[in-house]
Amino acid sequence: MSKKGKVFAAVFMSLLLLLTGCNNSNSSSSEGGKSATATAPAKTDNTELVVGLDDDPPQLDPHFSTAAVDRQVFHSIYDKLVDVDEELNFVPMLAEKWDISEDGKTYTFTLQKGVKFHDGTPFNAEAVKFNFERMMDPNAGSPRASELSSIEKIEVVDETTLKVVLSEPYSPFLAALSDRAGMMVSPKAVQEKGKDFANSPVGTGPFKFVSRVKQDKIEVEKNADYWNGAPKFEKIVYRPYSDENVRLTNLTSGDVDIISKVPPKDVEKLKNDSNLTLSETGALGFQGLYLNHKSEPFNNKALRQALDLVIDREAIIKVALRDTGVQAAGAIPPGTWAYDDSIKPTKKDVEKAKKIMAEAGYPDGFEFTLQLSPKPVEEQISQMIQSMAAEAGIKVKLEIVEFGTMLDNMDNYKFDAVRLGWSGRTDPDGNIYALFHTDGSINYGYSNPEMDELLEQARVETDQKERKKIYSKATELGQEEVPFIFIYHEKDYKAFKNNLQGYKHISDQMMRFHDVSFK
Amino acid sequence: MVKFLIRRLGLMVVILFLVSIIVFSLVHLTPGDPARMILGQEATEESLHALREQMGLNDPLYVQYFSWVTNVLQGDLGNSLKDNTPVLTVLLQKLPVTIQLSIMSFVIAMLIAIPAGIISATRKGTFWDYFGTTFALSGVSVPPFFLGILLIFVFSISLGWVAPSGYVEPWKDFKQSMLLMILPAIAVGIRLSAEITRMLRSSMLEVLEADYIRTAYAKGVLERGVVIGHALKNALIPVVTVSGLQLATFLGGAVITETIFAIPGIGRLVIDAILTRDFPVVQGAVLFMAIAVVVVNFFIDVLYSILDPRIKLTGGQ
Numbered sequence: 001m002s003k004k005g006k007v008f009a010a011v012f013m014s015l016l017l018l019l020t021g022c023n024n025s026n027s028s029s030s031e032g033g034k035s036a037t038a039t040a041p042a043k044t045d046n047t048e049l050v051v052g053l054d055d056d057p058p059q060l061d062p063h064f065s066t067a068a069v070d071r072q073v074f075h076s077i078y079d080k081l082v083d084v085d086e087e088l089n090f091v092p093m094l095a096e097k098w099d100i101s102e103d104g105k106t107y108t109f110t111l112q113k114g115v116k117f118h119d120g121t122p123f124n125a126e127a128v129k130f131n132f133e134r135m136m137d138p139n140a141g142s143p144r145a146s147e148l149s150s151i152e153k154i155e156v157v158d159e160t161t162l163k164v165v166l167s168e169p170y171s172p173f174l175a176a177l178s179d180r181a182g183m184m185v186s187p188k189a190v191q192e193k194g195k196d197f198a199n200s201p202v203g204t205g206p207f208k209f210v211s212r213v214k215q216d217k218i219e220v221e222k223n224a225d226y227w228n229g230a231p232k233f234e235k236i237v238y239r240p241y242s243d244e245n246v247r248l249t250n251l252t253s254g255d256v257d258i259i260s261k262v263p264p265k266d267v268e269k270l271k272n273d274s275n276l277t278l279s280e281t282g283a284l285g286f287q288g289l290y291l292n293h294k295s296e297p298f299n300n301k302a303l304r305q306a307l308d309l310v311i312d313r314e315a316i317i318k319v320a321l322r323d324t325g326v327q328a329a330g331a332i333p334p335g336t337w338a339y340d341d342s343i344k345p346t347k348k349d350v351e352k353a354k355k356i357m358a359e360a361g362y363p364d365g366f367e368f369t370l371q372l373s374p375k376p377v378e379e380q381i382s383q384m385i386q387s388m389a390a391e392a393g394i395k396v397k398l399e400i401v402e403f404g405t406m407l408d409n410m411d412n413y414k415f416d417a418v419r420l421g422w423s424g425r426t427d428p429d430g431n432i433y434a435l436f437h438t439d440g441s442i443n444y445g446y447s448n449p450e451m452d453e454l455l456e457q458a459r460v461e462t463d464q465k466e467r468k469k470i471y472s473k474a475t476e477l478g479q480e481e482v483p484f485i486f487i488y489h490e491k492d493y494k495a496f497k498n499n500l501q502g503y504k505h506i507s508d509q510m511m512r513f514h515d516v517s518f519k
Numbered sequence: 520m521v522k523f524l525i526r527r528l529g530l531m532v533v534i535l536f537l538v539s540i541i542v543f544s545l546v547h548l549t550p551g552d553p554a555r556m557i558l559g560q561e562a563t564e565e566s567l568h569a570l571r572e573q574m575g576l577n578d579p580l581y582v583q584y585f586s587w588v589t590n591v592l593q594g595d596l597g598n599s600l601k602d603n604t605p606v607l608t609v610l611l612q613k614l615p616v617t618i619q620l621s622i623m624s625f626v627i628a629m630l631i632a633i634p635a636g637i638i639s640a641t642r643k644g645t646f647w648d649y650f651g652t653t654f655a656l657s658g659v660s661v662p663p664f665f666l667g668i669l670l671i672f673v674f675s676i677s678l679g680w681v682a683p684s685g686y687v688e689p690w691k692d693f694k695q696s697m698l699l700m701i702l703p704a705i706a707v708g709i710r711l712s713a714e715i716t717r718m719l720r721s722s723m724l725e726v727l728e729a730d731y732i733r734t735a736y737a738k739g740v741l742e743r744g745v746v747i748g749h750a751l752k753n754a755l756i757p758v759v760t761v762s763g764l765q766l767a768t769f770l771g772g773a774v775i776t777e778t779i780f781a782i783p784g785i786g787r788l789v790i791d792a793i794l795t796r797d798f799p800v801v802q803g804a805v806l807f808m809a810i811a812v813v814v815v816n817f818f819i820d821v822l823y824s825i826l827d828p829r830i831k832l833t834g835g836q
Contacts, residue, residue, distance in 0.1 A: 056791070058557075058601045066559035141569050143558055195603055214609060215791065216686055216783035239685070243778050246684055250781070253675055255682045404551035404796055411555060422560070434561060441561035 046518040047234040051511065052247045052259035056215045056240035061198040062183035063135045063142045068423050068509075071180065072260065073238055075510050076220050078203035080182035081109065081128070082174055084426055086506055088336060090174050094123065094184060094204065096160075104169030104462040111160040115227040117186035118208045125162040129154045130187040132164075146441075147176040169460040171467060175427030179508075206231040206514040215240060232502075232517035251276065251495055258496035258503070260511060264324040264377060270495050279505040282335035283492040284424030286328050286431065289370070289385075289417045289485040290410065293445030297368050298416060302360035304482035307417075308346050309353035310392045311385060317488055320380040325488035330475035331422075331431040333489040335507055337464060338428035340472040345486070346479065353392045365393025368416040371401045371409065381487075382419055410444065417485075426508055428471055429459060436474060436483055446483035527820075531813045538809040539591070539802070543584050546793075546801050553600050553796035574600055587802065596806075597799035599792075606803035609788065616686060617784040619696075620776075621769035623704035625762070628711035635712070636719025636758075640727065641746060651716060658713025667706040667779040674702060684781035703780040707773045711765050715758055722754040756826055763819035767812040 057070040062078055065071070083093040094115065099108040115123040132154055135144040150170040155163040166173065176182065189202035201209050204227070207220035218238040224230045239256065241247035244263040250256040252273075262270060262278070270278040289307075291298040298304050313327040327345040332338045357365060370385065372378045379400070386396040401409065409415045422442060424431055434440045437455045438447040451474060458470040478484075492509045499519040504512065554570040555562065571577050575586070590597060596606035639651035675683035681698050689696040726732065727750055735745045774786035785804060792800035 058795070066557065066562070141566055141573065143562060143566065145566075146563065198602055199604065213612065213783060214604075215787055239781070241684075241781055246779055246781055249671060249676070249683045250685075253679070253683045255685060402551075402794070404556055404794055405549075407555050407560065408550045408552055411552065441563060 049233045049236045049258070049513060049516070050256045051236060051238045052250055052256040053238055053240045054244070054247065054261040055242050057218065057238075059198055060201045060209070060212070060218075061185070062180040063131075063140075063144050063185065064198070065180060066143050069240075072511055073218055073220075074180065074183060074203075075205070075512050076207040076236055077201055077205045077209050078183040078185070079115075079205050080179065081177040081184070082182060084178050084506060084508060086504060088426060088507060090178060094128075094182075095177075098174075100462070104171070104460065105166045107164045107166070107173065108157075109162045109164070111162065112227055113160055115204055116225060117189070117204050118202045118223060119186050119189055121186055121188045123184060123204050124159045125156040127184060127187050128162050129156055130190075131184050134185075134190065135181060144176075144181045147181045169462055171459055171462055172425075172427035172429040175425065175430065178426055207233075207236055210235075226514075228514070231514045233513060236513060248495075251497075254497075257500060258494060258511070260492075260494055260509065262493040262495050264320075264322045267322060267324055267493060270493075275498060276495055277498050277500070279494045279496070279503070281492050281505045281507050282326070282333055283490050283509055284333055284336070284426065284431070284507055285422050286331050286333065286424065286486055286489055287325070287421030288328065288419075288487040290415075290420055290442070290444055291417050291446075291482075291484060292413055292415050293447075293483070294413050295416075297366050299445070300360065301481060302356050303362065303366055304485075306353040306357045306362075306392065307389065307394060308482050308485055309349045309356070310388050310394060311346070311485065311487065312348040312388055313345055313487055315388075316381055316384050320377055320384060321488065324493070325490050328486035328489045330478055330486060331435050331484075332428045332471060332475065333424065333431075336428065338468050338471045340468065340475065343472065343475050343479070348388070350392045353394075357392070357394075365395065367395035367397065369397045369399050370417045370419060371399045371406055371415050372419040373403055373406065374400045378419055385419075413444065421490075428467075429455075432471060432474060432478075433459070436478060443483070446481075448477070448481060448483075451477055451481070451483075527817055531817075534813055535806065535809055539588060539806060540584070542802055542805045543587065544580075546796075546798050547580055547583070549796070551796045553798060556795045556797075557601060587799075591803075591806070596803040599800050600797045601795060606799050609800065610785070610803060610807055613783060613785045613788050615688070616782060617770060617786070619689060619700060620703060620707065620773065620782065620784060621766060623697075623700050624708035624711065624769060624773075625766055627704050627708035628715060629762075631709070631712040632715035632719060635716045636723060636754075637746060637751065639716065639720040640723035640754075641742070643724065651720070655713040655716040655720075658709045659717075661709075663706050663710055663773065664775040664779060666709060667703065667776055670702045670706055671779070684779070686782050699780075700782075703773075703776050703782060706776050706780075707769065711762070714761060714765075718761055719754060719758050722757050723750055726750045726754045752826060756823065759819060759822055759826065763815055763822075764812075767815040770811040770815070771808040 051072070053069055053072055055067070055069045057073050058067050059065040059070050060073065060077070062070070062074050065074070079094045081093060081095040082090045082098070085091050094112055095109040096112050097110045100106070109128070111123070111125060111128065117123055132148060132151065134140065135142045136148050136151065138145070150166045150168060150173065151164055152167040153165040155165070157163055184204060185197070186202040190197050193200065206223055206226045206228070208223050210219040210221050212218040216239070219235065220238075221235050222231055222233060241250065244261065247256070247259050247261070248263065248266055251259045267278065270276055291304060293299050317323060317325045317327065326334060329343045329345040332340070334341065357363065370382055372382045382398050386398060389396045406418060406420070410418060422431060422435065433455045434442045436446070436451050437443065438452050454470055454474045454477070458467050458474070461467045461470060492505075492507065494503075494505055494511070496503065500516060501519050502516040504515075506512070552567070552571075553574065553576065554567045558566055558570060575583060587597060594607070596610070598605050599609060635651045635654070639648045642648050671683045674680050681702060685699050687696045687699060732745060732750060735749055740748070771785065773784070774790050776782070777784045777787045785808075789801060789804045791797075792804065
C-alpha cells in the first residue's frame, strides 16, 4: 500500500473513534429539547410490572432489616398495622381502628377481620403479639427492639383486639408501627423456618413472594385472596441497578416500568421526555455535615458557627444538586406537620463568620478535614464548601473515603467532619432526637441538657400542636449550637412509563402497587 | 506424567494456602465493621457488640482463620454475614453466569483475533495490515466500561436491537440469553481480541521467516496449507499462554462490565461483599478465583505439550 494510503487509513481510524466518543458525550446533554427516547419498548406484558431499585435488598425479614431499599419490597409482601397517606397522616391498614388512652400509655387496636397470611394461617391479635415479642426479644438482636422499647405489656383481648401498654407515653409509637416495626410476619412460617425465613418470607400483603436471585431479581405474584381486594398486577419483578445511569437507561429503553432514585443530573431531561412521567415530592431526611464534638476543632461552638455561616446553601442546591433539594434549617423537613417555616436556614455571612472566629481567638481561621463518599455529586458539594470556606480563612482538606471505612471512622471518632445525611423517619422524633439528644444514635459527641430535656418532653407530649412548638424550640437551639451543619433536604423522584396509572407518590419514598396498573 | 501431576498438585496446595492467608488478613485488617454495615448507621454499641459476638468476630484473628480453614477443607465455605446463605450456594448460583460470559467473550475474541492476526501477518504492509493493527491498538486502549456504554448507546438506545441490560439463564430462554450476553461479551472480548491479534501477528511473522516454511512452499504446498497447517500451530504457543491467563481472569468476573450490563456474576458479588465487609463471601470467592487460575494454568501447560512435542511436561526444552 502506498504511503498516502497508510496515512489515510490511520487518520480515518482515529477520526472514527474520536467521532463516536464525542457523539456519545454530547448526546447525553443535548437531549434537552424534544427528546423522545428509545425505540420499541422491550416489554409487552401488561400484567407484569418491572421495578428498578437502587440496590439489591440485603434482607427480606422486616424485623432484621436495616437498609432502606428492603422496605420497597416489603410494601408488596407485608402489611403494616397502620399506613400513611399523602399528607403523612396515619390511616388504617391491618389495624382497622385504634384508641389511645388519656394518659397516652394504652393503645387499643381493633384488627381487620378475616385476614390471612400467604401460608393460609389467620392473622389475629395472637399473631401481632408474636410479632412484637419477636422484635423485642433481647437475644434476637432485632434493630426494631429500640423502636418498641417502651412497650411494657401486650394483652390479647380477643381474636381481633389487642391492648398495648407503654411504660410512659411515647408519641412516635404509631409512626414506628407505620414502618418495619409494624410489619406482620406469619408466626407459623417463622417457627418452621427459623433463620431461613428471610429466604422465603410470608406476610399478608397484596403480593406473595415467589423467588429471588441475588443481585438479579426478586419476583412476587398476586395474592388473589388479599383482604383489601386483589391487586391488579399478576406479577412484580424487582431488579436492582446500583449504577444510577444503568437504572435510567433501562427505563428509557422500556425494559423497566418504574424506577426510584433518579440522578439529579437527569431530572431536567426526564421532565422533557414525552414517553415518561417524572413525579417529585418532598422526602423525610436531611443532608449536611456531621461534626465530631469530641475533638478539635468542632468541640468549639464558635468554630461550628463560623463554618455554618460560610456555606451558601442556595448555590450548592442550584449547582451541585440542579435544584433537586431545598435549603435546610434543621432536622425536620418541609411538608411534615412539625416543620416550622418561620425558622430560616442560615444565610451566608462571611464577615460575621470572621468576627466570631476572631472573638474566639482564631483571627486567621482554622483548618479541618472533610471526609466524603466517592460520588460525583459529593465531590462537587465538598469542593464548593471548600472554596466557600476559604473566603473566611477556613482551610478545608478533602478526603475521599469508601463508605464502609467512613462509617468505621465515625464509629471510632476518627474524623473532623463527614459529608453525610440521614434518610429520615415519618415522626420528627426519628430525625431530631437521634441527632440532637445525648443518647442519640447519630450523635457524635454533642451533649446539652437543655436540648435533652426538650426532646424528652416532646416524646411524652401527646398533643401534636404542643409537640410542634417544642420541636421549633429545639430547632432554634440547634441553629445556635450547631450540632450538625444542615445544608439541604432532598426531594424524592420516581420516574415511570406514561401508561402507568394509579400510582400515588408518598414522601416516605416507598412504592405501593396495590392500586396500580397499566392503562 | 505422574511425577508432573504430583508436583503440580503439591504446588497448587501451597499456592492456595498462601492465598488463603493473604486474603484473610487483608479482608480482616481493612477498616470497616460488618456489624455496622448490617445494622446500619443508627445501631447502638450494644447491638453491634452482640452481633459481632454472634458472628465470631470478637475472637482473635488466628482463631477465626483456623476455624475458617478447617471448614473449607470440609467443603464448608461458611455463610454470608448479611443473610446467612451458604457461600458455596451463592458462588454456585453466580458461577454459570460468569462462565457463560467468559466463554462467550473468549469465543468472540478468538473469532476476531485469529483471522485478524493471520491476515495482518500474511498481508503485512497492506491496508488490511494497518486496519488490523489500528484496530488492535484501539481495542487495547479503549477501556471496557467505555466500550460497554458505547455499545449500549448504539445497539440498545439508538437501534433498539437488544435490551440494554439484564440476564436470563440460557436453559430458560436460550435466544434471549444469548442476545443479552452479546454486548457484554463483545465489551470484554474485544480487549482480549486486540491483544491476541498483536501477539499472533508478531508470532506468525516470526514463524513465517523460518526455513521449514520456505521448504513447504518449495514443496508446492499452497499458501493456505502452509499458513494454517504449519505456521499457525507454532505461532499459537504464546497465544495460548496469554489466552489462558486471560480466561482465568475472566472467571474472576468482569466487575465493571457486570455493573453496566446488570449481570449477576461473580465480579459484582465480590465487590458488593467487599463494600459490605461480608468476609466469608470475599474469602470464598477469592479462593475460588485462585483455584480457577491454578487449574487453568495446569491445562495450559498440558496443551503446550500437545501443540509442541518438543516441550516436555517435566520441564525439558
